[in-house]
Amino acid sequence: MNDSTPIRTDRPATGGADGLPLWRGLFNAWHTGTGHHINIQHQAQALDEARLAFLIGLGRDPHERRQAGQVLASRHLRIDFQKELFAGDAASIAGNAIASAAMPQGLLDGTMIRTRDLATTMRFQCSLDLFDHQTGTPVGPVTIPETGAGAELRPIEAPDVIDPTPEMPEVWRAALEPRDCDETGRMNLRGMFNVATRALWGTQLLLGMTLDTFRQDGFGMGVVAMQHTTYRLPGNGDMVVSRSGVTGISRHSMRFRQLIRDAVRQETVATFDYVVAFFDQATGAPRPPLPSLLQASEKIRIG
Amino acid sequence: MAGPVETFRGVVRSEQCDHFGHMNVQFYDGAMSDGFFHLLTLIGLDPATVESRRLGLAAIGMTLNYRRELRVGDLYKVETGFMDLTPGHIVTGHRMTRLTDGKLALTAWSRGVPLDLELRRKTTLPDDIFSRAADFVCAPADLDLDPEVLAA
Numbered sequence A: 001m002n003d004s005t006p007i008r009t010d011r012p013a014t015g016g017a018d019g020l021p022l023w024r025g026l027f028n029a030w031h032t033g034t035g036h037h038i039n040i041q042h043q044a045q046a047l048d049e050a051r052l053a054f055l056i057g058l059g060r061d062p063h064e065r066r067q068a069g070q071v072l073a074s075r076h077l078r079i080d081f082q083k084e085l086f087a088g089d090a091a092s093i094a095g096n097a098i099a100s101a102a103m104p105q106g107l108l109d110g111t112m113i114r115t116r117d118l119a120t121t122m123r124f125q126c127s128l129d130l131f132d133h134q135t136g137t138p139v140g141p142v143t144i145p146e147t148g149a150g151a152e153l154r155p156i157e158a159p160d161v162i163d164p165t166p167e168m169p170e171v172w173r174a175a176l177e178p179r180d181c182d183e184t185g186r187m188n189l190r191g192m193f194n195v196a197t198r199a200l201w202g203t204q205l206l207l208g209m210t211l212d213t214f215r216q217d218g219f220g221m222g223v224v225a226m227q228h229t230t231y232r233l234p235g236n237g238d239m240v241v242s243r244s245g246v247t248g249i250s251r252h253s254m255r256f257r258q259l260i261r262d263a264v265r266q267e268t269v270a271t272f273d274y275v276v277a278f279f280d281q282a283t284g285a286p287r288p289p290l291p292s293l294l295q296a297s298e299k300i301r302i303g
Numbered sequence B: 001m002a003g004p005v006e007t008f009r010g011v012v013r014s015e016q017c018d019h020f021g022h023m024n025v026q027f028y029d030g031a032m033s034d035g036f037f038h039l040l041t042l043i044g045l046d047p048a049t050v051e052s053r054r055l056g057l058a059a060i061g062m063t064l065n066y067r068r069e070l071r072v073g074d075l076y077k078v079e080t081g082f083m084d085l086t087p088g089h090i091v092t093g094h095r096m097t098r099l100t101d102g103k104l105a106l107t108a109w110s111r112g113v114p115l116d117l118e119l120r121r122k123t124t125l126p127d128d129i130f131s132r133a134a135d136f137v138c139a140p141a142d143l144d145l146d147p148e149v150l151a152a
Helices: A040-057 A062-067 A189-206 A213-216 A291-300 B025-042 B047-053 B127-136 B147-151
Strands: A022-027 A070-073 A076-081 A092-098 A107-114 A119-126 A129-132 A136-140 A172-176 A217-230 A239-249 A253-262 A269-279 B005-011 B055-066 B077-084 B089-098 B103-116
Touching: A022 A040, A022 B025, A040 A062, A040 A076, A040 A092, A040 A107, A040 A119, A040 A189, A040 B005, A040 B077, A062 A070, A062 B077, A070 A239, A129 A291, A172 A189, A189 A239, A189 A253, A189 A269, A189 A291, A239 A291, B005 B025, B005 B127, B025 B055, B025 B077, B025 B089, B025 B103, B025 B127, B047 B055, B077 B127, B077 B147, B089 B147
Parallel strands: none
Antiparallel strands: A022 A092, A022 B005, A070 A129, A076 A119, A076 A217, A092 A107, A107 A119, A129 A136, A172 A239, A217 A269, A239 A253, A253 A269, B005 B077, B055 B103, B077 B089, B089 B103
16 A cells, blocks of 8 residues: 555544555535434444455455455454544544454454544444455454554453344344445445344334334433454345343343344354443443333343 | 645545546545635634634635545645735645655645634634634745635
8 A cells, every 4th residue: 555645634644543555535414313313333334344444454465355256344343432523523543453261363453433522423343254245254363563562451241142043023024235345245334233223223123212212201211332253254145134142131231142144044144242331321321221121121131 | 934735645545536546536626625714714714614704615616626536545645825815815735745756746726715603604713713824834845836726
């Protein structure tokens, strides 16, 4: 990559985060979701571009990789969401490769900074892995030389449930279309998060948490942490199903596991574990879960 | 130090490409639109300020010079600066660089006016915003643009 020309970036460079500049962009009104903030699938899109930019920065030519029939994705991805983003917010991502005890090939450690106040909105760590675009199966990890230091994000506790249990209702079902996929026809990260976020709404609805509930009670729920594991990348035309269960409840939050499955092959292709925090919409202060939510969640409790 | 600033950095996605196999022109324009909003945030016109002060900007003309095609997977950046700045009229320049090989992909420039979002009419930049915008003034040559564009 020829990026040696000195460039002037936001002050301080890349918005205060240490690391290599990987992405810079804007979230627009059409990126907002039902909760009126930017839907996490668009943050995932920025993350996807950031990891591609990181590889290009290492001198890996994206066109050569595609010609070799390989797709870049992450078998392991962990995200902390720290601040909301709204329509019109500019942001940037900077990152470094760090050493990892669990991932010998190293992790890309990235931070998204909101330009208007230099607040950290998202912190993520992901492995970089190559997948075969014909089959969607992993080919192997990309070993990345360390470019910085950083502590690993704490894993989200989750039971080792890969196959669905009777307690896990189906909360999403659809066939993948080109808009869900990259140029090779394999599901991209935004597409995967699109399923996850819609399936989360589906799960909330099954637990009685409708938009009316949120409006009437002032109760709020928001994803604050996520862990995503990819086993196989489904492709254009595949039927994808999501099944979901509650894996833990604490004073102001609840944990969920989603299985993303290929409905025809009857296999789990990815999992999402996420932590949803409860808060008061008016003040933003933490709130305990509604009693009706606690009662309903017992029906889909797993692990 | 006045001068242009990086306002966009991203990778060409498959859904941005047309059947010619390169990024469709609408997304070049989109990157510069997003980059311009990024620059507005840097001069104090973030979304909350736009809402509270009911102040925006409107483009009244734009010229784009395509130099290289961008294909899916290409990494690129946009740098942006104000080539002419008065309280009532702004000329903005953009340079897009294909970072995969460091080649110039596009230059562009636009004319705009401050917009009163209540009256939906032209207005002027308040002093505090104008002052911060002055920090991003640059010459056309800083963005590989012909100085003649300012005379157009």
